[in-house]
Amino acid sequence: MGNNNNDNNSAVKIVKNIAFRIYRWDGANPDDAPQMKVYEVPVYKGMTVLEGLIYIKHYLDQSISYRASCRMGVCGSCGMMINGKPLLACQQQILKLETDTVELRPLANYPVVKDLVPDLTRMIVTHQAIKPFIIRRETPPEEIGGEFHQSVEELVNYLQFSYCIKCGMCMSACPTVGSLPEFHGPQPLGQALRYINDTRDEGFEDRLAVMDTAEGIFRCHFAGACSEACPKGIDPAFAIQLLKGEIVRRGIFRKKAGASAALMPLTQENPPRRENIPTPPPRTVE
């Protein structure tokens, strides 16, 4: 491949060359000032910003660093500031940006490790602190020996929030996170609601210690940028407002936290298999 990729043998048709202006800074040489380096990338229809970066890494400059894995909006690695807005590089088509230059900077509101690689520790640590799993008071989930019944409405009540891929773009869109680094931010707080809204969960009080602090949900003032930035439709701003309402209501009415899902005991040890379901292939590893 190369810039003269426009010949008849080529499978793709280059539409035009686009300049990528990329933030370069290396944590190994912290004293060097960050630079914006420009690379010419031949762009075909449908090409994503991530594919542009891969092209640069392969053909123009091997020293450039970025994070990516799934290249299909699932792993949440490739979030970066694309023309000033937090976007997933693998989900953003270059031509859809409708600009002749694409400016790439590392995700804002996180420390930069190198080039386009941010350090997401801040978000992950808080995400762990809100206990992102089903909490049961008496019996641990693995010993319950049954299934919980949930209606479709109860499912929809938390389903939307459960699609978070921890890309952290909501945190870099949030103006409060930007000016108050201690603020927990939309991702962890949104995930707190995902579990609190789940009728199987009994961990409201456990999470209160993290949510309801000076750095917690009441620092949010509903700028709503997180919900606009989220590539998965999680709507963290919505989750946080629902959480505030829930905390206030529980505080006023002294409602006890507790699960409401009914336990459906397993009726049979080995339920019969339907005839038309093929058996799985034999194991290949021991």
Place this chain on the structure above:
Amino acid sequence: MAKKNDLGIRGWFYAGRYGPQRYAYTIQRITGLSIIVYLLIHVFVTGSKIFGGETWNRVVIDGLVGNPVLHIGEFLLFMAVLIHGVNGFRLMLVELGFFLGKPIRNIYPYETCLDRNRGFLYICGVVIAALAAVGVGDFFKFI
């Protein structure tokens, strides 16, 4: 080593690519801060009373009343309180979870609570505009 990359206060104004709620956020912050600044000055000026009636007359009656610059300042203060109050009323309801709709299935193109809240925001805008019009008339003697 890692380098800090926080947007800081700049992030409040970095709103060009986001929706109207993000502007409302910035305006709410600016009006709120200006009201605090006003309050400090206000307490200070009114405090001149403790030095006796003469000081009060000199500072407030002769110095401030009828000063055209201050009249504009007063109008700006009125606007700040109006915007902060009406938008704050919206935020109070919204932050308790009202006027945001219910959780939905997230099917692309995603709908967010911001879309469902937009109408309420615009109604607040209309209320602010109407009251501001009355304020303009009153402050600058059109009515």
